[in-house]
Amino acid sequence: MRKRWIVKESNTDIIKKISSELGVSELTAKILFHRGIKDAQTAKNFLEPEAAPFNDPFIMKGMRTAVDRIKQALNDDEKIFIYGDYDVDGMSASAILVRTLTRLGARVDSYIPDRSEGYGLNVPALQKIAAQGCNLLISVDCGITNENEIAAVKDLLDVIVTDHHLPALDEVQSAVAVVNPNQHGCPYPEKNLCGAGVAFKLSQALAWELRGDDVQNYTKDIEIAAMATVADIVPLVGENRKIVRMGLREMGRTKCIGLRALIGAAGLVGKKISAGQVAFQIAPRLNSVGRLRTAREGLKLLLSEDADEAKTLARQLNRLNQQRKDIETAILSSAVEQVKRMREERGGNLNSLVVSGTDWLEGVIGLTASKIVERYNLPTIILTTRDGITSRGSCRSIPALHMKNALDSMNDLFEQYGGHSQAAGLTMATKDIPELAARFDEYVSRNLRDEDFLPILNVDEIIHPAQINFDVAKEFDRFEPYGLGNPHPVLACKNVRGSSAKTMGRDNVHLSFDIDENIRAVAWNCGNLAPLVESEPIDLAYEPEVNEWQGELRIQCNVSSLEPTAAEGELFPGREELLDVYNFLRRINVSSNRFNLCALVRAFNSETGKNFSTYAFDGAINVFEELGLITIDRDKKTFSMPRPKTKLDLRNSRTFRLGSEQKIFSPPATTAKIIPLTATAKLRFAK
Ligand SMILES: [Mn+2]
Numbered sequence: 001m002r003k004r005w006i007v008k009e010s011n012t013d014i015i016k017k018i019s020s021e022l023g024v025s026e027l028t029a030k031i032l033f034h035r036g037i038k039d040a041q042t043a044k045n046f047l048e049p050e051a052a053p054f055n056d057p058f059i060m061k062g063m064r065t066a067v068d069r070i071k072q073a074l075n076d077d078e079k080i081f082i083y084g085d086y087d088v089d090g091m092s093a094s095a096i097l098v099r100t101l102t103r104l105g106a107r108v109d110s111y112i113p114d115r116s117e118g119y120g121l122n123v124p125a126l127q128k129i130a131a132q133g134c135n136l137l138i139s140v141d142c143g144i145t146n147e148n149e150i151a152a153v154k155d156l157l158d159v160i161v162t163d164h165h166l167p168a169l170d171e172v173q174s175a176v177a178v179v180n181p182n183q184h185g186c187p188y189p190e191k192n193l194c195g196a197g198v199a200f201k202l203s204q205a206l207a208w209e210l211r212g213d214d215v216q217n218y219t220k221d222i223e224i225a226a227m228a229t230v231a232d233i234v235p236l237v238g239e240n241r242k243i244v245r246m247g248l249r250e251m252g253r254t255k256c257i258g259l260r261a262l263i264g265a266a267g268l269v270g271k272k273i274s275a276g277q278v279a280f281q282i283a284p285r286l287n288s289v290g291r292l293r294t295a296r297e298g299l300k301l302l303l304s305e306d307a308d309e310a311k312t313l314a315r316q317l318n319r320l321n322q323q324r325k326d327i328e329t330a331i332l333s334s335a336v337e338q339v340k341r342m343r344e345e346r347g348g349n350l351n352s353l354v355v356s357g358t359d360w361l362e363g364v365i366g367l368t369a370s371k372i373v374e375r376y377n378l379p380t381i382i383l384t385t386r387d388g389i390t391s392r393g394s395c396r397s398i399p400a401l402h403m404k405n406a407l408d409s410m411n412d413l414f415e416q417y418g419g420h421s422q423a424a425g426l427t428m429a430t431k432d433i434p435e436l437a438a439r440f441d442e443y444v445s446r447n448l449r450d451e452d453f454l455p456i457l458n459v460d461e462i463i464h465p466a467q468i469n470f471d472v473a474k475e476f477d478r479f480e481p482y483g484l485g486n487p488h489p490v491l492a493c494k495n496v497r498g499s500s501a502k503t504m505g506r507d508n509v510h511l512s513f514d515i516d517e518n519i520r521a522v523a524w525n526c527g528n529l530a531p532l533v534e535s536e537p538i539d540l541a542y543e544p545e546v547n548e549w550q551g552e553l554r555i556q557c558n559v560s561s562l563e564p565t566a567a568e569g570e571l572f573p574g575r576e577e578l579l580d581v582y583n584f585l586r587r588i589n590v591s592s593n594r595f596n597l598c599a600l601v602r603a604f605n606s607e608t609g610k611n612f613s614t615y616a617f618d619g620a621i622n623v624f625e626e627l628g629l630i631t632i633d634r635d636k637k638t639f640s641m642p643r644p645k646t647k648l649d650l651r652n653s654r655t656f657r658l659g660s661e662q663k664i665f666s667p668p669a670t671t672a673k674i675i676p677l678t679a680t681a682k683l684r685f686a687k
Pocket of ligand 1: 089090141164194195232
């Protein structure tokens with residue numbers, strides 16, 4: 001699918017000012033500007049979060065009262081319970097407080113509900129905890145919506161709520177203290193902390209109060225807080241950025257035996273760990289145990305004092321994570337199968353996707369919905385039913401469509417629903433799913449234009465890789481860690497010439513090539529495009545990185561998007577040409593089902609004497625895919641050509657409509673704008 005490039009807007013004066021005051025390149029200043037940074041001090045705090053101070057935890061409303069009550073519990077040797085949540089944030093927040101209080105000499109125990117008990121505090125659990133002789137309960141990552149439950153056990157238990165979620169309408173009044181930067185009237189400046197972040201701040205406050213530990217130097221368990229901050233997908237800006245940057249640094253030498261085992265199970269021992277590795281390799285392992293078994297096992301790991309026990313637990317998590325992946329793959333392939341049938345039956349013209357199944361794991365359908373959106377770039381709802389009567393759905397959207405508004409327009413169909421612009425959840429009667437599918441599709445088609453369905457590539461700067469010098473590339477390191485609120489910078493350039501393309505990795509899935517002879521580019525999962533890079537100009541999005549290669553430092557372009565460039569003046573294939581391509585594909589498919597785009601273009605051109613660019617040929621294939629005339633399995637690299645089930649109408653294909661209106665061919669080759677850099681390009685191979 002062709003991407004729509006949107007170059008972010010900037011302000012030259014501010015960029016020049018940041019650049020000169022901070023001594024960074026204008027490119028770096030521009031990327032900072034695109035992250036909402038408009039002055040040199042904020043920019044400095046962003047680039048050097050370690051040097052920026054922690055906020056004083058006692059600014060948080062309720063912190064003083066909470067600390068005093070915990071101090072009293074320590075003095076009176078009361079038994080304290082930590083009550084958490086079953087996701088990574090909840091497990092981590094629990095672990096941080098248990099570890100802190102244990103260090104301070106408290107008698108402390110913990111409780112995490114099962115998914116079947118539901119999220120947050122529940123009365124039976126609270127009563128059971130009180131019956132174990134506990135006087136003080138501290139909630140982490142939950143509790144802010146549980147006024148009723150806290151009131152119900154008021155005579156049995158003192159409750160301190162620590163949370164980061166937005167408060168409900170009826171505020172918590174029955175708790176001894178409420179610590180939540182998002183509660184009404186809390187002056188704490190950092191509103192984006194996760195539950196474990198709040199637990200970490202409480203630990204800082206307790207250590208200062210009871211041990212006189214300087215808040216600015218207190219970083220115990222910061223690596224656990226960092227893991228949760230990444231996993232909970234809160235913005236990695238402000239104090240969160242400081243926590244994650246410092247926590248990632250500590251991760252490799254963590255004193256938490258369980259986390260060390262987890263890092264080992266993920267195969268990351270001795271490696272510099274990035275936020276991405278936490279998000280995709282470490283956190284999912286902890287998450288799976290909460291999804292498939294009980295989060296108490298995850299917490300047990302984080303609290304383990306025994307390396308052998310921790311290793312055994314971490315190995316179990318590996319197995320569960322594999323199981324979760326298998327379930328995800330099964331749901332995904334069944335969903336893809338449904339999309340394929342819908343395309344064939346409707347002859348294209350899909351504006352949205354509504355797919356459903358029986359006994360699909362509720363904890364997994366949200367992940368699947370995200371993958372489906374990634375693949376088709378259509379607003380998607382995935383539903384699952386257990387009893388056949390009621391279904392639960394997970395919704396994911398594309399930027400042009402506000403999902404919550406779409407659901408509002410058909411709220412008569414739902415028993416329950418909620419969410420925001422890009423994600424939502426719902427519960428409804430299974431029998432109404434066909435009606436949901438029809439009305440949702442109609443809503444989307446009414447509200448979106450064809451070009452809204454093109455995936456968007458947000459570009460920080462149009463710049464040719466040869467213009468990136470060594471100094472500038474080095475500055476890119478300082479943007480890490482990446483995550484919500486701080487995406488990878490995207491540099492892009494059209495009409496680039498590549499050479500010396502080589503495939504690498506297992507099954508030759510990855511690609512490396514040279515730009516301008518001496519700039520190395522690496523494109524993951526693009527191995528099949530090696531012939532394209534060799535023979536035609538390409539459109540690139542990339543991020544520069546400095547790395548060491550054969551003892552020499554050099555710049556590498558990490559390619560995030562690689563597309564064929566349209567030849568200048570070339571038009572989108574018309575009806576006749578599409579028919580030629582279609583007949584060619586049918587002929588080929590009789591003897592081979594191998595799908596290799598570059599090889600197919602060559603064969604087509606030599607067989608028909610035409611001169612199709614890869615871009616035009618790929619456009620034609622997109623049209624057939626949308627119309628259900630071709631099914632491509634991009635993992636297996638095979639294709640099949642089902643017989644059309646409906647009368648063919650090319651105008652049912654969005655790509656055809658956009659193409660014939662000349663809305664998807666790239667504009668004439670963009671000449672990269674040159675921006676002044678701090679040093680000359682000669683430095684590229686500096687040692
Ligand atoms: Mn949370």
